[in-house]
Amino acid sequence: MSRRSSSSREVLLGLLTIEPMTGYDLGQLIRTSVGHFWRESYGQIYPNLKTLAADGLVTAKTEHQKGKPDRRVYSITDKGREQLGKWLAVEPQPEIPRNELLLKLFFAARVSPEIPIGYLERMVEKERALLRQFRQAEREIAGNRQYPDAPYWRMTARFGQLELEAHLHWAQETLAELRSLAEKEKTGERKGKHHAGK
Amino acid sequence: MSRRSSSSREVLLGLLTIEPMTGYDLGQLIRTSVGHFWRESYGQIYPNLKTLAADGLVTAKTEHQKGKPDRRVYSITDKGREQLGKWLAVEPQPEIPRNELLLKLFFAARVSPEIPIGYLERMVEKERALLRQFRQAEREIAGNRQYPDAPYWRMTARFGQLELEAHLHWAQETLAELRSLAEKEKTGERKGKHHAGK
DNA sequence: GGGTGCATGTAATGGGTTACATGATTCT
DNA sequence: AGAATCATGTAACCCATTACATGCACCC
Numbered sequence: 403m404s405r406r407s408s409s410s411r412e413v414l415l416g417l418l419t420i421e422p423m424t425g426y427d428l429g430q431l432i433r434t435s436v437g438h439f440w441r442e443s444y445g446q447i448y449p450n451l452k453t454l455a456a457d458g459l460v461t462a463k464t465e466h467q468k469g470k471p472d473r474r475v476y477s478i479t480d481k482g483r484e485q486l487g488k489w490l491a492v493e494p495q496p497e498i499p500r501n502e503l504l505l506k507l508f509f510a511a512r513v514s515p516e517i518p519i520g521y522l523e524r525m526v527e528k529e530r531a532l533l534r535q536f537r538q539a540e541r542e543i544a545g546n547r548q549y550p551d552a553p554y555w556r557m558t559a560r561f562g563q564l565e566l567e568a569h570l571h572w573a574q575e576t577l578a579e580l581r582s583l584a585e586k587e588k589t590g591e592r593k594g595k596h597h598a599g600k
Numbered sequence: 601m602s603r604r605s606s607s608s609r610e611v612l613l614g615l616l617t618i619e620p621m622t623g624y625d626l627g628q629l630i631r632t633s634v635g636h637f638w639r640e641s642y643g644q645i646y647p648n649l650k651t652l653a654a655d656g657l658v659t660a661k662t663e664h665q666k667g668k669p670d671r672r673v674y675s676i677t678d679k680g681r682e683q684l685g686k687w688l689a690v691e692p693q694p695e696i697p698r699n700e701l702l703l704k705l706f707f708a709a710r711v712s713p714e715i716p717i718g719y720l721e722r723m724v725e726k727e728r729a730l731l732r733q734f735r736q737a738e739r740e741i742a743g744n745r746q747y748p749d750a751p752y753w754r755m756t757a758r759f760g761q762l763e764l765e766a767h768l769h770w771a772q773e774t775l776a777e778l779r780s781l782a783e784k785e786k787t788g789e790r791k792g793k794h795h796a797g798k
Numbered sequence: 799g800g801g802t803g804c805a806t807g808t809a810a811t812g813g814g815t816t817a818c819a820t821g822a823t824t825c826t
Numbered sequence: 827a828g829a830a831t832c833a834t835g836t837a838a839c840c841c842a843t844t845a846c847a848t849g850c851a852c853c854c
Binding site: 409412413416419435436437438439440441483486487489490491493494495496497498499500501502503504505506507508509510511512513517520521524525528550551553554555557558560561564565567568569571572575576579583 | 639701709716749756
Binding site: 622624642643646665668670672 | 831832833834835836837
C-alpha cells in the first residue's frame with residue numbers, strides 16, 4: 403500500500419457497491435455512468451482489480467460459460483467498503499485540467515481568425531447535440547426517487563449540464579467576436595499583417 | 601520527431617513569440633498568463649527547451665550575471681514559428697478531464713451528507729475569491745486595445761470566468777439540496793441507514 | 799466472409815510530477 | 827537568522843493509454 407494519489411481503484415470499489423461485476427462490466431458501466439467526468443481504460447481496470455484482490459478489498463470468483471469466455475466476477479468486501487468510506491471522507495483537491503482549445507486560442511493571433519472560427523463552430527455543433535441528450539438523460543433519472551443514490555447521480559449530471567451550457571454560451575459569444583475580428587482584418591488590410599501563413 | 605500528442609513544447613514556442621526568455625521566465629509566465637487552463641513543471645520545461653533547440657525551433661544563448669546564476673535565454677526561430685502555425689491549424693480534440701469532486705459525490709450515498717456539504721462549502725469559498733480576482737483581471741485586460749493578442753487573451757479569461765460562475769451556481773444549488781437531504785435523514789431516522797460509518 | 803460483442807490480460811511506451819542538488823543574494 | 831527569489835538541471839517514479847494476443851458466437 404504505497405502512496406497513490408489517483409482514484410482509479412476507488413471507482414472500481416464504488417461501482418462494486420452496486421453489485422458484483424467483472425472487469426468488462428466495470429468498463430462499460432464507467433463509460434455510461436460516470437463517463438462525462440471519469441474514464442478508465444482496461445489496461446488500468448484489470449491490473450487494479452488484481453491489486454485490490456491482493457489487498458483483500460475485493461474477492462473474485464470465476465464463472466464458466468459456454469460459448470463465451472469465462473467471467474471473473476468481483477465483489478467488494480467489508481474491508482473494501484471501509485476503505486471506500488475513508489477515501490470519501492478525504493477532501494478532493496481541485497486540479498486545473500489542461501485545455502488545449504484555450505491554449506490554441508491564446509496564441510491565435512499568429513494565424514488567421516478563420517482557424518479558431520472553424521473549430522469553435524464544430525465545437526458548438528457537438529455541444530448542442532450533447533446538451534440535448536443530457537437533458538434527455540436528466541428527465542429519465544428524475545423519475546428515480548426511492549433509490550438512495552439517485553439524488554447524488556442527479557447532482558453530477560446537473561453539473562455536466564450547467565457546465566455545457568456555460569461552454570456553449572461562451573462559444574457563441576466568442577464566435578461573434580472572432581467574426582467581427584475577421585471582418586476588420588479583411589477591410590483594414592493596409593499594413594500590420596502580423597501572422598505568418600499556413 | 602516522433603508522434604507527440606501533448607502540447608508542452610508548443611506552449612513554450614508560443615510564449616517565446618512574445619519575447620526571448622529563460623526557462624525560469626517561461627515557468628513564471630505560464631503560471632500567470634495561461635495558469636488557469638495550462639500548467640507546466642520545470643521538470644518538463646527544461647528538457648523540452650533542450651529538444652526544441654536540438655530540432656532548431658529555438659536558439660539559446662547564455663548571459664552571465666554577477667551575484668545571480670547564468671541565464672540561458674531562448675529565442676524562437678523561423679522554423680519554430682512555422683511549427684507553431686502548423687500546430688495551431690490542427691483542430692484541438694476535446695478530452696474529458698477527470699473530476700474527483702464529482703466522483704466522490706457520485707458515491708456520496710455511502711457516507712453522511714455532512715461530508716459532501718463540507719467540501720462544497722469550502723469550494724464555494726475558494727471559488728468566490730477566485731471569481732473576484734478574475735473580474736478584477738478582466739477589467740485590467742479590457743484596457744489593452746491595440747495589442748493584437750489582447751482580444752484572444754480576453755476570450756480565454758472570459759471562458760474561465762463563465763465556467764467559474766457556472767460552477768458556483770451549481771455548488772450553491774447542490775448545497776441546498778444536500779442540506780435538505782441531511783434534514784430528512786435526521787428526522788426520518790427509523791430504519792434504512794444504508795451508509796457505513798467513518 | 800467479415801465485423802461486432804463478450805472477455806481477460808500483458809507489454810511497450812509516453813507523459814508528467816516531485817524530489818533532489820547547488821548556491822548566491824535579498825528581503826523580513 | 828532564516829526564508830524567499832533567481833536559476834538550471836537530473837533521476838526516480840508513477841500513472842495511464844495503446845497496442846497486441848486470444849478466441850468463440852452471432853448477425854448481416
